[in-house]
Amino acid sequence: MxxxxxxxxxxxxxxxxxxxxxxxxxxxxxxxxxxxxxxxxxxxxxxxxxxxxxxxxxxxxxxxxxxxxxxxxxxxxxxxxxxxxxxxxxxxxxxxxxxxxxPTTGALQVFAVESLVEPALEQARLAAPRPAVEPQTPPMEPPRTAMFAALSDADLLSIGTPQELLEQVRSIHTEFELDAVQGLLPVEAYEGLFLIAAGDSVSDVLFSRETRVDRPIDTEDFxxxxxxxxxxxxxxxxxxxxxxxxxxxSPLSQWRVFLHPTQRKLAQGDRGGPMRVLGGAGTGKTVLAMHRAKWLAENRATTENKVFFTTFTRNLAADIEENLKTFCSPGVMQKIEVKNLDAWVHGFLRRYKYDHQIIYNRKKGEAAEAWQRALALQDTRLALPPDFYEDELERVVLAQGINSRDDYRQARRTGRGVVLTRGKRDAIWPVFEEYRAQLASRKLKEVDDAYRDAAALLRDKPPAYSAVIVDETQDFGPQALRLLRAMVPAAPNDLLFVGDGHQRIYPRNRAAMSSSGINIRGRSRKLYLNYRTTEEIRRLAVATLEGCEVDDLDEGSDEVKRYKSLSHGPIPRTLAFPHLEDALSSLLPMVQTGLAEARSVCVIVPTRQDTLAVQAALKSGKLPTTVLGPDERDNPDSRSVRISTMHRAKGLEFDEVVLLIPQDCRGLKASGDDLQRLQYVAMTRARKVVTIVRY
CATH class of the missing domain: 3.30.2310.20 (RelE-like)
Structure with missing residues (x-):
């Protein structure tokens, strides 16, 4: 046959x-x-x-x-x-x-011939950045050491270097030269080399990839x-x-088919328990999570025991469901449920005849009245601003499920900035006690309390899920993580969390997995390659995070030096104007140029009020515009200029982003680290071009 x-x-x-x-x-x-x-x-x-x-x-x-x-x-x-x-x-x-x-990894590789690699390296050496001011008597230049001189041929082959290019790779002396040949090497070779240049060992690289290099390889068995x-x-x-x-x-929808080796290995196969995957903006975390959902649905789930895929906002959940439908069959989709967590909790509690209304906005309606009555009990001798009480409520009282004065006395307040003695805590507690009493009398519940109530119900009757996949984990607080843990029995393949502490734009939700009953020890991985944003944009976005503390979602810290982008483009521009009106006037020609070059363009601003001002400015030039509201999904095929707040832009991507932001940000609700993260998120929505307009 x-x-x-x-x-x-x-x-x-x-x-x-x-x-x-x-x-x-x-x-x-x-x-x-x-x-x-x-x-x-x-x-x-x-x-x-x-x-x-x-x-x-x-x-x-x-x-x-x-x-x-x-x-x-x-x-x-x-x-x-x-x-x-x-x-x-x-x-x-x-x-x-x-x-x-x-011959070591067994992978089929495509790479440039030596006659292309060598000129690229030589051109990089000639174009390498030089000191801005040359000393009058230049010192003797010490002999340069090749970056990968200490690696054996076996080491280089194991991280993906083609055998035919070993000599050329050994001649690389600087990161500038390595970047010059990035497009000429297999992607796994370039990634392995830059990770080693950043300080990783060959063993570190192979462990993160789960690569075996101990098998006999037939180099003719294609x-x-x-x-x-x-x-x-x-x-x-x-x-x-x-x-x-x-x-x-659909030649542009390559993410549905081609996965980086690390992504593919994490998306497929069995895992011994909860797994966490970190990665900067554009590294393919959501793509990995969707492929994981597909693999589990095809191989482990049933229509009775589905895969539950959740994220923080309704818009992201809707986008994920639509994207899953593009590469999952209808039969597979019947075994995947996609819903943002708040929507799931609302439906779950309603089935149990929950007689409380969940508060999603404390500044409106009866919740606002309840909070104001509670604030009336604040001890003025403490001289604490009202904002302190709301932050303390969100980051300490609700996050830790505190219901009594004794619990508040023992509460952890790491990172709150204000030291409170036992006496001060006793003086503060009546505000929170009254707020809880006011809510109870009105049959209202804060979201975190509703999460706890749902988790309590699940202890008696867990839902029929075989696995839970969580996108944008950094936006979930401790009560949400505990609920997610309660939603699926502890078993192989039970939980996958993907996220990035650099993109935490809801700071009150900082949480640690280990403190929420989730053990990821030995099952934590990172994605390093940015497939969306150019290296020039990535570097500027990372620079905005300077001095910003970034965690790894589990009481550790994260860093950005090992992240790299695979594409290059123009250096982002920064324009400054004396007034908002001048800045708005500059937008029209800028956006017209982007549209003329067939790029999708989004103007990103701090507040909803700013979106209306931008829309009015662009309409004067008869440009079609779409303001992306909190409940409005983006249409990637639209030719209109999108206008979005920094929060709403989360999860979206465009060819070009114009970030409009005031020079003096003191009037904005977000400040400090929170504002830095928002700007990072906004810049990394761009694939090709970023312009920052300050006024």
């Missing part, structure tokens, strides 16, 4: 296809479907490429002007569509590439190589014409 040939698509093929016109894409789709049905058909003429270093790369004619580059080994049944372009450009790409199996996790970060085997058509019709 003859096995059907294995046809695969390379990520480079889809990436370049997305840049071609719709007419050309149609031709490529028609050709690719014929190719997928039978790559051995007599009508397909595999032509050798003049000057190519890899004889397994062949050219296949699409029409007179366009060529597909195919990887076709002399033996075996693997055919890979590697690249598509105008014939001269396609030949040029193929002449500069090699495809080979890494069918096995293309199935490894590393290979699946750049190749996907296409089983049928329907799958091929779906992928070629």
């Amino acid at each position: 003859t096995c059907k040939p294995k046809v695969a698509l390379a990520q480079d093929f889809l990436a370049n296809l997305a840049t071609l016109t719709a007419a050309v894409q149609g031709k490529v789709l028609k050709w690719a479907l014929r190719f997928q049905s039978d790559p051995t058909a007599s009508g397909i003429n595999y032509e050798p490429i003049h000057g190519a270093r890899d004889g397994n790369l062949k050219s296949v004619r699409i029409d007179q002007d366009w060529r597909g580059i195919v990887f076709k080994p002399p033996a075996g049944d693997v055919y890979v569509l590697m690249y598509v372009d105008h014939h001269d450009d396609a030949y040029r790409w193929a002449a500069g590439r090699r495809v080979a199996v890494n 069918a096995t190589a293309i199935e490894t996790a590393e290979s699946q970060s750049r190749f996907v085997v296409v089983a049928d014409e329907e799958t091929m058509a779906a992928m070629l019709n």
